[in-house]
Amino acid sequence: MVFGYPPELREKIRIVEETREERLKQVMKRLSLEERDQLVRKYHPDYRSDTKRPVRIGANRGEIIYNEVVDLLEAWPAENPDDVDLTQIDYDVDLLIIGGGGAAAAAALWAIYSGVDPSNILIATKLRFGDANTVKAQGGIQAADRPNDSPARHFLDTFGGGHFANRPELVKALVRDAPFIIKWLEDLGVMFDKTGEGEMIENAGGGASRKRLHAARDYTGLEIMRVMRDEVWNYGVHIVEFQPAIELLTDPETGAVSGAILWNLETHEYRIARAKVTILATGGFGRLHLAGFPTTNHYGATADGVVMAYRVGAYLRDMDSAQFHPTGVAWPEAILGELITEKCRGLGAHLVNVEGKRFIRELEPRDVVASAIIRECSEGRGIITPTGKCGVWLDLPLIDIINGPGTIKRYLPAMYRQFKRQGIDITREPVLTYPTLHYQNGGVAIDPWTHVLNKEEEWIHGLLAAGEVTGGVHGKNRLMGNSLLDITVFGRRAGITAAKIIKETTTKPKLSLKHVEKYMAELEKLGVPRTRRAPRILPDYRGKHVVIRSLFIPY
Amino acid sequence: MAQVEVSKKVEPGLRGEGGEKKKFVTIYYMGKKYRVPAGLTVLKALEWAGYRFIRGVGCRGGFCGACAMAYRLPGEYKLRTGLACQTVVVDGMYIAVFPYLAVTKPRYNIEELKPEAGVVLKIFPEVSRCIECNACTKACPQGLEVMDAIQEILRGNLEKAADMVFDCLSCGLCSIRCPAEIRHAWVFQLVRRLYGKYIAPKAKHVEERVKEIEEGKYDEELDRLVELARKDIEALKKMYMERDIEK
Numbered sequence: 001m002v003f004g005y006p007p008e009l010r011e012k013i014r015i016v017e018e019t020r021e022e023r024l025k026q027v028m029k030r031l032s033l034e035e036r037d038q039l040v041r042k043y044h045p046d047y048r049s050d051t052k053r054p055v056r057i058g059a060n061r062g063e064i065i066y067n068e069v070v071d072l073l074e075a076w077p078a079e080n081p082d083d084v085d086l087t088q089i090d091y092d093v094d095l096l097i098i099g100g101g102g103a104a105a106a107a108a109l110w111a112i113y114s115g116v117d118p119s120n121i122l123i124a125t126k127l128r129f130g131d132a133n134t135v136k137a138q139g140g141i142q143a144a145d146r147p148n149d150s151p152a153r154h155f156l157d158t159f160g161g162g163h164f165a166n167r168p169e170l171v172k173a174l175v176r177d178a179p180f181i182i183k184w185l186e187d188l189g190v191m192f193d194k195t196g197e198g199e200m201i202e203n204a205g206g207g208a209s210r211k212r213l214h215a216a217r218d219y220t221g222l223e224i225m226r227v228m229r230d231e232v233w234n235y236g237v238h239i240v241e242f243q244p245a246i247e248l249l250t251d252p253e254t255g256a257v258s259g260a261i262l263w264n265l266e267t268h269e270y271r272i273a274r275a276k277v278t279i280l281a282t283g284g285f286g287r288l289h290l291a292g293f294p295t296t297n298h299y300g301a302t303a304d305g306v307v308m309a310y311r312v313g314a315y316l317r318d319m320d321s322a323q324f325h326p327t328g329v330a331w332p333e334a335i336l337g338e339l340i341t342e343k344c345r346g347l348g349a350h351l352v353n354v355e356g357k358r359f360i361r362e363l364e365p366r367d368v369v370a371s372a373i374i375r376e377c378s379e380g381r382g383i384i385t386p387t388g389k390c391g392v393w394l395d396l397p398l399i400d401i402i403n404g405p406g407t408i409k410r411y412l413p414a415m416y417r418q419f420k421r422q423g424i425d426i427t428r429e430p431v432l433t434y435p436t437l438h439y440q441n442g443g444v445a446i447d448p449w450t451h452v453l454n455k456e457e458e459w460i461h462g463l464l465a466a467g468e469v470t471g472g473v474h475g476k477n478r479l480m481g482n483s484l485l486d487i488t489v490f491g492r493r494a495g496i497t498a499a500k501i502i503k504e505t506t507t508k509p510k511l512s513l514k515h516v517e518k519y520m521a522e523l524e525k526l527g528v529p530r531t532r533r534a535p536r537i538l539p540d541y542r543g544k545h546v547v548i549r550s551l552f553i554p555y
Numbered sequence: 556m557a558q559v560e561v562s563k564k565v566e567p568g569l570r571g572e573g574g575e576k577k578k579f580v581t582i583y584y585m586g587k588k589y590r591v592p593a594g595l596t597v598l599k600a601l602e603w604a605g606y607r608f609i610r611g612v613g614c615r616g617g618f619c620g621a622c623a624m625a626y627r628l629p630g631e632y633k634l635r636t637g638l639a640c641q642t643v644v645v646d647g648m649y650i651a652v653f654p655y656l657a658v659t660k661p662r663y664n665i666e667e668l669k670p671e672a673g674v675v676l677k678i679f680p681e682v683s684r685c686i687e688c689n690a691c692t693k694a695c696p697q698g699l700e701v702m703d704a705i706q707e708i709l710r711g712n713l714e715k716a717a718d719m720v721f722d723c724l725s726c727g728l729c730s731i732r733c734p735a736e737i738r739h740a741w742v743f744q745l746v747r748r749l750y751g752k753y754i755a756p757k758a759k760h761v762e763e764r765v766k767e768i769e770e771g772k773y774d775e776e777l778d779r780l781v782e783l784a785r786k787d788i789e790a791l792k793k794m795y796m797e798r799d800i801e802k
Contacts, residue, residue, distance in 0.1 A: 164784070192758070198758050233662065
């Protein structure tokens, strides 16, 4: 069994230790926009010619999107519309929320605060309520609430980090609501890291010009999720787990979204949900393993929301970009691709190549740092791992050296544990890191009150969306700490908007799969093979030796 | 067993690269024997062996607590517990991954509660049945001092208890070992919320900033930035590059 570093790596760790003192004196220069651009263009997977292609169907026809996503957009529905009986309605509610992460929880709570009866809300989710990327967010949540900071500064940081491609009114909503969200979470009982006087301990993050990352150790997302989830449970909202949506339903006359087909993952029974408003909060696409990368994402992150929204005419933004977190685990194999939080770099950890040298200012935006790591590896300055991969060092012991002994165990317990279980003590040893697929920067286009938009920027009635499934908030690259903020700010706005629509809607919508039939006619014209189906519910990691010998036998 | 080529469909982490010779170990999943590559977690090894999970898997990174499992190592009498996504396979280990643990959560209104041990005991009376056997602590995959935290609650020290169990993943392993039938995960959830809401000092600077924003203090500046973003990106880029960065 592999446990801890083998001798050949111990040898290389010595170089990291010997150069530590010298590196601590070094100040890394900020890159200019031109330098950033050059680096990213040369090394980031977003700019590789083989990772993307134009999509041939739907609102984004002709636009460049990652291959793995195009495969799902140019795909037949999972169900055959003729097999589905829409006359038997199993759930007839005001509000249907699809997804079980932070955006879904925030939307449910704010819909309730805004007057929607909890018994008239249905949350349908693929795994358990709370099994989402939210619980894996470690480092923190941004909000400009210190005296030397301002929402305008947060706007500028977010916009620049996103390569100036963000939708400005969404960024305004994000930064303006941020302090309120922190206050709300504090009032719900979220245990943020604070001083004895109650002042938030705020950390630095890549691309942020002020220290504004509010954390709860390195379990920030878990803490926020479980508190919101506890509150949703307390209200008695009806939650169906292991029963994801596989298709949206539309009113045949107006084209407005009127519910969804849900599918019981275990019994394979489909169920029909009718709703006055549907909120998509299905999260991102990490489990599609874009460009062959490992991912930090949870098991259900398969872009199903994007696929369903696209079939009702939603426009997708910035799906040509994906966020590769600079510091994924490169070794040991058991935890390959898992996240090493940016908080580590925020607390002073250096990125170091095989020669013991720093090669980038560690707090540049994520795409820039990821590109620099890929450059080091492709130019032979990386470290080859025992499994033949490449990585660079993240010098974690520096955190205790800079901030005092005990900092790692107190503020990075998840990181400490993750490596300790593999025989590595991060208070004494550096770790090997390489970029990992982390976040869906783009997604379904929305306006500031979360209405889903078509290509003409008109509302798709009945459909709202919040969180990672949406695009525009982060442009082409999200900053650390802006995703937990995204799900809470826009989850809240979705809940408020839903309540408003529900109040104004007196009639029950009609159900059809007309939009799917239309989409299928287009697929037919394109000659898409019938075997290609979407949405994909879960990834398939079975060994090939098993798959090639499996027989399907009715029993 | 012969070395088998692994397909592209497999999680990239499982591909044998660099031509290294894969080492194998034998594991018993629900009593069935499989040869799997060494160095993998139980979760990845079982997938490699041909399983597709719906239950007993979630975040895959040690945060959600969905993959609670029990296992025995060869030659040991001990029933060990862990997370399938964090535990590396060991030759000869017997494994069961729990699909679900029936640890139900009572409902309450946090606004009506006081941060007192009595409140916790009223909602979870079973906490007072703790016999200090420490089985919970031994079962915790996070290495938390679970029993001590329960005892802190009984002593009325909610602050200490909240701090001790902050890293709880609510996997439920402690509860299925507990002879007092304590629903630890939800007891701890309540304690943490009571602490966070009522005991921890409030962040006044956040409240002040919220007030400033509601009074419209930043609206003009934000609207100007939105305007620039629409009409004069170059000016915005200049502002971005010239902004100072806090050391």
